[in-house]
Amino acid sequence: MLRVLEVERSTYYAYVNRSQPAEETIHRAGRRAPGLSYTQDGKPISDEQISEWIMEFLAGEGANYGYRKLTVLLRRRHQxxxxxKKVxxxxxxxxxLRPQRKLKVKHPKRLANNRVITASxxxxxxxxxxxxxxxxxxxxxxxSILDVFDRAVVTYHIGLTCEAKHLVQITQEALMxxxxxxxxxxxxxxxDNGPQFISNLFEDACNELVMIHERIPPKTPNKNAHIESYHSIIEAECYQRHEFESYPQAYEVVSQFIQDYNRIRIHGSIYDLSPYEYREAVKQGAVKPKQIKV
Incomplete structure (x- = not known):
C-alpha cells in the first residue's frame, strides 16, 4: 500500500508514532551488584570479607594506599x-577513601599584559x-621566536619532535x-598554553635567564597576533607551494624561506621593508619607529 501511494515507510511510521499517546517513561535500574567476587580458582568471596581485608590493609602495610593500590594487594594477597571500580x-x-591529591603549582601563571612596544x-x-x-x-x-617590533624571526627549531628542551635551546640561542x-x-x-610552554623545564630556564614568560588566555590568539600572522604567511607562501617528499627537503625549503622572510620579503606594516632592513633603518635613524600596542 505504501509503495502504491509512494509514501516512505519511515515517514508513515513516524506519523503513526506521533499520533499515538506518549507512554509513561520507564526508568530501569542497572544490574544489581552481585555482592561477591571470585578468586582465581573460582571460589566465591563475599563483599563483607573483602571489606574486612581492605580494613586490615589500611591498618597495616596499606595505611597510605588509595583504592588502586588496595586493588593490587587484594589480587596479590588473596588471588x-x-x-x-569495585574496590x-x-x-x-x-x-x-583517601582525599584526592592536590597538585602543587610550581610556577604561577602570568597572564599577558597590555603593552606598548617601541623598540626591538x-x-x-x-x-x-x-x-x-x-x-x-x-x-x-x-x-619560532619572533620579535614583535621588527617582525624578524630571531631563531627557530625545525624537527620531527618538538619538546620543552628544544624551546629552551632556541630561547638561549635567541638571546645570544x-x-x-x-x-x-x-x-x-x-x-600560548601548549605543553612545551607550560613545562617546568621552560619555566625554570626563564627564571635562570631572568626572563619574564607570560601566557595568553585560552582562545585568544589575537594576543599572539604577530606570530600567528607569520604562520599564515609561511602557510600560504611556503607550505602550500611545495609538496615535500622527504623531511630533509622540508627542512631545507623552510629554512631558506625563513632566511628570505627576514632579509628580502617586504612588510606593509613596516614601511614596505624586510624585518632586517627595518631594524637597521631604525638603528640608523632613517625611519621613525612605529609603536605597537599588544
Missing part, C-alpha cells in the same frame, strides 16, 4: 579477580606550526643572537 565502591561505602627586544612571541611531509606521511614541527645573554634587561617572551 581475587576484582577491578579497581573504589567498597571504600566509599566504608568511608575510607622588548617583546618576543613564540609558537609552533605544523608541516606535512607527504612523501613520508608524517608531520614536522616548526617552533641578539647579544642579550648577559644583559640585565631581557625581552618578555609570550606564548
Amino acid at each position: 581475587l579477580k576484582i577491578n579497581k 573504589y565502591r567498597l571504600c566509599k561505602q566504608m568511608d575510607v 627586544n622588548q617583546l618576543w612571541e613564540t609558537d609552533i606550526k605544523y608541516g606535512w611531509v607527504s612523501g613520508e606521511g608524517r608531520f614536522f614541527f616548526l617552533m 643572537k641578539r647579544q642579550l645573554f648577559d644583559k640585565a634587561e631581557k625581552p618578555v617572551i609570550r606564548s
Whole structure:
C-alpha cells in the first residue's frame, strides 16, 4: 500500500508514532551488584570479607594506599579477580577513601599584559606550526621566536619532535643572537598554553635567564597576533607551494624561506621593508619607529 501511494515507510511510521499517546517513561535500574567476587580458582568471596581485608590493609602495610593500590594487594594477597571500580565502591561505602591529591603549582601563571612596544627586544612571541611531509606521511614541527617590533624571526627549531628542551635551546640561542645573554634587561617572551610552554623545564630556564614568560588566555590568539600572522604567511607562501617528499627537503625549503622572510620579503606594516632592513633603518635613524600596542 505504501509503495502504491509512494509514501516512505519511515515517514508513515513516524506519523503513526506521533499520533499515538506518549507512554509513561520507564526508568530501569542497572544490574544489581552481585555482592561477591571470585578468586582465581573460582571460589566465591563475599563483599563483607573483602571489606574486612581492605580494613586490615589500611591498618597495616596499606595505611597510605588509595583504592588502586588496595586493588593490587587484594589480587596479590588473596588471588581475587576484582577491578579497581569495585574496590573504589567498597571504600566509599566504608568511608575510607583517601582525599584526592592536590597538585602543587610550581610556577604561577602570568597572564599577558597590555603593552606598548617601541623598540626591538622588548617583546618576543613564540609558537609552533605544523608541516606535512607527504612523501613520508608524517608531520614536522616548526617552533619560532619572533620579535614583535621588527617582525624578524630571531631563531627557530625545525624537527620531527618538538619538546620543552628544544624551546629552551632556541630561547638561549635567541638571546645570544641578539647579544642579550648577559644583559640585565631581557625581552618578555609570550606564548600560548601548549605543553612545551607550560613545562617546568621552560619555566625554570626563564627564571635562570631572568626572563619574564607570560601566557595568553585560552582562545585568544589575537594576543599572539604577530606570530600567528607569520604562520599564515609561511602557510600560504611556503607550505602550500611545495609538496615535500622527504623531511630533509622540508627542512631545507623552510629554512631558506625563513632566511628570505627576514632579509628580502617586504612588510606593509613596516614601511614596505624586510624585518632586517627595518631594524637597521631604525638603528640608523632613517625611519621613525612605529609603536605597537599588544
